[in-house]
Amino acid sequence: MKNNLPDIRYLFEPKKLAVVGASSQVGKIGHSIVKNIVESGYQGKIYPINPKGGEMLGLSIHKSLSEINDCEIDLVTLVIPAKHIFQAVKECAKIKAKFLSIISSGFSEVGNTKEEMEIVNFAHDHGMRILGPNIFGIYSAKASMNATFGPSNISKGHVSIITQSGALGIAMIGKTQVEKIGLSSIISIGNKSDIDEADLIEYLVEDPQTKVIFMYMEGIKRGERLIEVLQKATSKKPIVVIKSGRSKRGAMAAASHTGSLAGADQVFSDIMEQCGVHRATTITEALDWCKFLSTNTRPKGENCVIITNGGGVGVLAADACEQYGIHLFDDLKTLECAFLEKVPSFGSVKNPIDITGGASMQDYKRSIETAFEHPDIHSIICLGCETAVLTGETFKNTILEFHKKYAHHKPAVFSFVGGENIEKGIAYLRSEGVPIFSDIYQSISCLGKAYSDFRNIQTHSDHHSKEDKIYHIKLDKISSIIKKAQTDGRNFLLAHEGKDVMEAAGISMPKSKITKGPAEAISTAEEIGYPVVMKIVSPDILHKSDAGGIALDLQNQKEVIDAYEAIIHGCKNYNPQAKITGIEVMEMVPPGTETIVGGRYDPSFGPVIMFGLGGIYVEVIKDVSFRSITTDRNQISGMLKKIRSYPLLLGVRGEDKKDINAIIDVIIKTGMILKHCPQITDIELNPLVAYDEGDGVKAVDVRIMIQ
Ligand code: ACO
Numbered sequence: 001m002k003n004n005l006p007d008i009r010y011l012f013e014p015k016k017l018a019v020v021g022a023s024s025q026v027g028k029i030g031h032s033i034v035k036n037i038v039e040s041g042y043q044g045k046i047y048p049i050n051p052k053g054g055e056m057l058g059l060s061i062h063k064s065l066s067e068i069n070d071c072e073i074d075l076v077t078l079v080i081p082a083k084h085i086f087q088a089v090k091e092c093a094k095i096k097a098k099f100l101s102i103i104s105s106g107f108s109e110v111g112n113t114k115e116e117m118e119i120v121n122f123a124h125d126h127g128m129r130i131l132g133p134n135i136f137g138i139y140s141a142k143a144s145m146n147a148t149f150g151p152s153n154i155s156k157g158h159v160s161i162i163t164q165s166g167a168l169g170i171a172m173i174g175k176t177q178v179e180k181i182g183l184s185s186i187i188s189i190g191n192k193s194d195i196d197e198a199d200l201i202e203y204l205v206e207d208p209q210t211k212v213i214f215m216y217m218e219g220i221k222r223g224e225r226l227i228e229v230l231q232k233a234t235s236k237k238p239i240v241v242i243k244s245g246r247s248k249r250g251a252m253a254a255a256s257h258t259g260s261l262a263g264a265d266q267v268f269s270d271i272m273e274q275c276g277v278h279r280a281t282t283i284t285e286a287l288d289w290c291k292f293l294s295t296n297t298r299p300k301g302e303n304c305v306i307i308t309n310g311g312g313v314g315v316l317a318a319d320a321c322e323q324y325g326i327h328l329f330d331d332l333k334t335l336e337c338a339f340l341e342k343v344p345s346f347g348s349v350k351n352p353i354d355i356t357g358g359a360s361m362q363d364y365k366r367s368i369e370t371a372f373e374h375p376d377i378h379s380i381i382c383l384g385c386e387t388a389v390l391t392g393e394t395f396k397n398t399i400l401e402f403h404k405k406y407a408h409h410k411p412a413v414f415s416f417v418g419g420e421n422i423e424k425g426i427a428y429l430r431s432e433g434v435p436i437f438s439d440i441y442q443s444i445s446c447l448g449k450a451y452s453d454f455r456n457i458q459t460h461s462d463h464h465s466k467e468d469k470i471y472h473i474k475l476d477k478i479s480s481i482i483k484k485a486q487t488d489g490r491n492f493l494l495a496h497e498g499k500d501v502m503e504a505a506g507i508s509m510p511k512s513k514i515t516k517g518p519a520e521a522i523s524t525a526e527e528i529g530y531p532v533v534m535k536i537v538s539p540d541i542l543h544k545s546d547a548g549g550i551a552l553d554l555q556n557q558k559e560v561i562d563a564y565e566a567i568i569h570g571c572k573n574y575n576p577q578a579k580i581t582g583i584e585v586m587e588m589v590p591p592g593t594e595t596i597v598g599g600r601y602d603p604s605f606g607p608v609i610m611f612g613l614g615g616i617y618v619e620v621i622k623d624v625s626f627r628s629i630t631t632d633r634n635q636i637s638g639m640l641k642k643i644r645s646y647p648l649l650l651g652v653r654g655e656d657k658k659d660i661n662a663i664i665d666v667i668i669k670t671g672m673i674l675k676h677c678p679q680i681t682d683i684e685l686n687p688l689v690a691y692d693e694g695d696g697v698k699a700v701d702v703r704i705m706i707q
Pocket of ligand 1: 020021022023024025028029030049050051052078079080081082084088103104105106134135136165166167170
């Protein structure tokens with residue numbers, strides 16, 4: 001992108017606006033936009049443009065942009081049919097406009113990609129940037145500017161919404177009104193021909209009015225830049241995302257396990273997690289999180305207590321805490337000291353603190369107050385079941401009082417379960433901004449997100465104080481191996497080439513040699529030492545075990561000869577046309593934990609790496625996680641912890657812990673190979689056998705696909 005383009009600040013804080021296609025006809029989009037701008041209290045200059053001239057809403061209408069002759073217009077909204085847009089953009093260039101918000105539909109969303117690109121290129125050549133096309137506009141609280149054709153009554157607040165869907169974005173304005181969530185901005189990005197999420201986040205993360213950013217996404221265009229921006233942004237502000245279009249495109253026609261396992265949706269989810277972004281599944285969930293994170297402080301430590309008048313809801317909450325990664329404070333001495341006097345003898349001071357069904361509002365008050373005031377308690381979950389003493393009327397005022405006093409000091413969520421009166425109490429408290437829900441999981445998920453942010457920020461600051469390890473990879477050697485395969489017209493590397501790539505990266509593989517007949521196979525086996533493994537080497541056989549191309553644990557000369565014949569026979573049956581280069585005789589590595597490390601070029605995010613439980617069942621078990629390539633050991637460690645089988649790496653039933661550091665080194669090196677060799681489309685080490693801590697790892701098989 002050219003560097004003579006205007007600062008994104010002018011989009012959010014324009015001093016002068018023009019609306020091309022401003023219409024006096026009530027009900028037309030060109031009328032609604034001007035009306036919204038006027039009614040939102042925008043203080044800058046507004047130029048409505050329409051060839052008919054005249055007046056509207058107390059503003060005089062200019063017949064063309066050239067007529068106004070003002071070269072300081074920061075934002076022009078274009079609301080005329082698509083076929084007139086390019087000409088109007090050219091007029092905008094003449095008056096040196098900075099940002100153009102193109103409302104009109106009729107571009108790439110209907111296949112008119114060429115014209116859309118031409119408009120963007122023209123705009124960039126003339127120092128202008130484009131929002132849209134195919135959008136409803138932009139609202140910015142900072143400029144008191146509602147340049148949209150959505151609802152006019154947007155309340156100012158601290159949540160910014162970036163939306164790819166127009167209709168849903170407009171609906172969300174209404175929904176946020178109902179939920180009493182104030183907005184600092186809402187930006188419709190539509191076809192995102194130029195300005196995308198990353199550009200907007202760069203502004204919003206520095207905007208003091210924005211406390212939480214919420215994105216609704218359908219597709220990703222510049223994924224690698226988005227990752228870079230998100231990683232920086234979430235160390236400052238929470239970001240919530242909803243992404244629709246859970247497509248299976250990424251898994252189609254994949255030649256490797258990594259490819260077939262890389263369902264586009266899992267890659268998206270995992271990368272959002274890597275970036276510290278909260279992915280919500282429903283609009284309700286997303287807005288709950290936005291509201292909580294924009295109005296409550298972050299926890300300052302891990303210790304959470306549950307205060308409840310019912311054992312059952314207490315246990316449910318404890319389950320939810322485990323699901324959302326909330327640590328229940330379990331220092332019994334401190335808990336006894338703090339709560340013993342406030343809890344009846346038949347209650348419990350073990351967390352959950354159960355003040356029992358007989359508890360009065362006074363008992364609640366004393367326990368909650370203790371929790372809020374205690375320096376070792378960092379967050380509170382307050383639960384209630386309707387009883388004769390705890391009614392909708394009695395809890396309302398107490399909870400509101402606590403929320404007002406402490407919400408900016410210590411985070412707390414509330415959940416009350418009961419009949420109509422309780423529901424009325426909840427509705428009242430929600431309208432006052434209290435994070436209270438009848439569903440326990442709903443309230444605890446909000447606190448869980450606050451904890452994810454807390455940890456994300458901590459990891460960020462820890463990381464800055466740590467030096468990254470230096471890796472020496474012979475990239476030139478790898479490039480020349482790839483070049484040779486390309487010259488041969490192959491889209492994959494042969495086994496020995498893959499082995500050479502591993503050697504150049506310092507990734508350990510078993511000793512091996514390709515042999516041309518039983519005699520050579522025997523002498524090689526004796527050189528390596530029994531037991532050995534034998535594998536077919538053929539450019540036409542990718543999945544060797546399916547073809548009967550592998551024999552394991554061969555203990556002597558006879559077994560080597562028998563295996564040689566069986567492999568040749570099996571592979572010829574499997575694919576009579578297959579060209580057989582030889583049979584590889586390989587050291588049989590001792591058993592360990594079989595993992596898989598992979599990497600591939602993702603259509604949305606560029607190079608991504610994968611880790612999971614390996615072996616031949618990898619596609620059935622599908623226990624894998626993805627990350628955008630990174631050298632950050634913390635992020636890779638998070639990737640390892642994400643798989644369900646992670647406890648196997650920690651050692652189960654008396655086994656020793658596996659060499660996790662060595663696995664992380666291999667993942668980083670795989671990412672580096674992928675980053676520096678863009679010709680590689682897929683790389684896969686399966687199995688990568690992990691041994692006990694300190695004993696390293698061994699890549700038993702490697703498969704590399706190239707363009
Ligand atoms: N300069 C200035 N004014 C012009 C120009 C021009 N070059 N050309 C036309 N105009 C005037 C017209 O005379 C008209 O004025 P009038 O109302 O006084 O007669 C006005 O601009 C609008 O032009 P129309 O031809 O009447 O176009 P219309 O208003 O019917 O539609 C629109 C324009 C809304 C941009 C339409 O083409 C369109 O794209 N609609 C879809 C918009 C949309 O849905 N965007 C996505 C939003 S997100 C979501 O899904 C909710």
